[in-house]
Amino acid sequence: MVNKTRKRNRKNVNKRVDEGCGQGRGIDYKPAIHISDFSSKGSALQSVGWKTRREHHLLSQIESDYFYLLEWSPIVIDIREQFPLDIEQTLVIAEQCGFKHPVNPDTGEPNVMTTDFVITIPGTPDMGVIDQARTVKPSDKLQEKRTLEKLEIERRYWEAKNITWGIVTEREIPKILVKNLGLLHDCFFIEDLSPLSEILISQIATRLTKDVVEEKASLLDLTSDCDYRLGLEPGNSIRVVRYLIANRKWLIDMNELIETQFRHKLKFLVPPNLDCEKARNS
Numbered sequence: 001m002v003n004k005t006r007k008r009n010r011k012n013v014n015k016r017v018d019e020g021c022g023q024g025r026g027i028d029y030k031p032a033i034h035i036s037d038f039s040s041k042g043s044a045l046q047s048v049g050w051k052t053r054r055e056h057h058l059l060s061q062i063e064s065d066y067f068y069l070l071e072w073s074p075i076v077i078d079i080r081e082q083f084p085l086d087i088e089q090t091l092v093i094a095e096q097c098g099f100k101h102p103v104n105p106d107t108g109e110p111n112v113m114t115t116d117f118v119i120t121i122p123g124t125p126d127m128g129v130i131d132q133a134r135t136v137k138p139s140d141k142l143q144e145k146r147t148l149e150k151l152e153i154e155r156r157y158w159e160a161k162n163i164t165w166g167i168v169t170e171r172e173i174p175k176i177l178v179k180n181l182g183l184l185h186d187c188f189f190i191e192d193l194s195p196l197s198e199i200l201i202s203q204i205a206t207r208l209t210k211d212v213v214e215e216k217a218s219l220l221d222l223t224s225d226c227d228y229r230l231g232l233e234p235g236n237s238i239r240v241v242r243y244l245i246a247n248r249k250w251l252i253d254m255n256e257l258i259e260t261q262f263r264h265k266l267k268f269l270v271p272p273n274l275d276c277e278k279a280r281n282s
Contacts, residue, residue, distance in 0.1 A: 012037050013084075014104075017112045022084040025120070027054045031082035032114050035059065049079060050188045050246075056081055063116060065173045066136050068181035070119060072254075077129065078120035085113045085157050093156045099149040115154055115165075132166075133158045139169040180258045187242035196236060204230065204240045205249070212266050219262040238262075 013033055021030040034057050035044045045058045050071045058064045058081060070076045090113045094101040102111045116136045123130040135154060141147045151167065158165035186192055193201055204226055211222045223237035230237075244250040245258070251269045252261060261267075 013114075014109075014112050017084045017087075022080075025078050025080070026052050029054070029078075029080045031057050031080070032084035032112060033057060033059065033082040047185060050185075051077060051079060060136075062138060062168075062170055062173070063136050064182075065170075065178045066117070066134070066168055068178050068185065069173065070117070071185070072177070072181055075121045076119055077122060080118040080120075081116060083115045083118040083133070085115065085154070087112050089160070090153055090157060093153050093160075097149070097152060097156070099153060101153075102150065113150070113153065113157075115158070132164045134166055134168050136168045139171055142167070142169070174255065176257055177254050180254050183258055184242050184246040187239050188246045190243075193236075193239055193243055196232075196240070200230070201240055201243070204237050205244055208237065208241065209244075209250070209272050212268070213271060215265045218264055219266045 016030070016034075017032055021032050024030070029052070035046055038044070038059070044060065045056075045064045045067075047056050047058065047064075047067070048054065049056050056067060056079065058067050063081070067079065067081070070079050087110055091101050091110060102113055103109060104111055115133045117134045119132045119134060120129050121132065133154075135151060137147070137151075142151075155165050190198060190201070196204075207226055208219075208222055211217070211226075212219065216222065217225075219241065220238070223241060224234065226232075226237040227234050241250070241262075245252060250272060252258070252266065253269060
């Protein structure tokens with residue numbers, strides 16, 4: 001988790017909201033909180049999103065884990081993290097509840113509240129897309145009175161907008177799947193495999209797919225042999241494998257550790273078509 005002693009630069013956050021963050025979607029969206037707003041980054045992560053092609057700011061390990069699950073979900077089409085809530089509305093809600101609104105401890109001025117994730121999924125033809133709000137919290141935090149007060153403000157905020165809101169804890173996050181996705185995440189785009197050309201990526205993919213289907217050896221042995229035969233630096237072929245799995249060109253059991261599977265004869269859940277194992281967008 002992120003270091004509990006970190007201090008958030010709320011001046012940056014409130015200023016960012018005044019400048020229009022929280023608007024737009026996809027690559028145009030700008031989060032209210034950046035990793036640089038903290039004096040201690042802990043296990044925070046900046047990562048270029050598969051779905052948005054922009055840099056995401058994830059402030060804790062549990063946020064990063066949940067982000068990976070959203071990236072992998074075939075129905076999620078947009079992810080907006082650190083989403084700012086309208087401060088005038090949250091002030092009214094806090095007053096109605098009899099709760100103290102979050103404030104800047106240095107100035108006493110109200111702070112802009114945020115929701116960890118606003119997720120967009122496809123809707124019906126009549127509805128267009130559907131937004132869902134999700135707050136990510138370690139389960140032990142849900143025992144704290146002040147945390148529950150702030151969550152209730154969030155819940156009522158989204159309820160007033162008819163947007164589904166929910167809490168995600170570590171109990172809802174499958175550890176093995178998340179670890180696998182972390183291994184794949186930086187090999188999703190063709191450019192992630194640079195300096196390999198698309199033609200060379202296609203050659204590696206075709207050779208490895210054939211070898212794995214024929215169960216010739218462990219994947220690590222096959223990729224090492226492929227690197228050697230093509231005169232590549234060690235590790236290039238395994239990066240192509242990560243790309244193929246990330247893009248679902250190779251369908252494997254993602255609930256079994258990939259690192260373990262690589263050491264054995266890899267089994268496909270669905271045998272790939274050897275004629276279709278070409279690089280993405282080629």
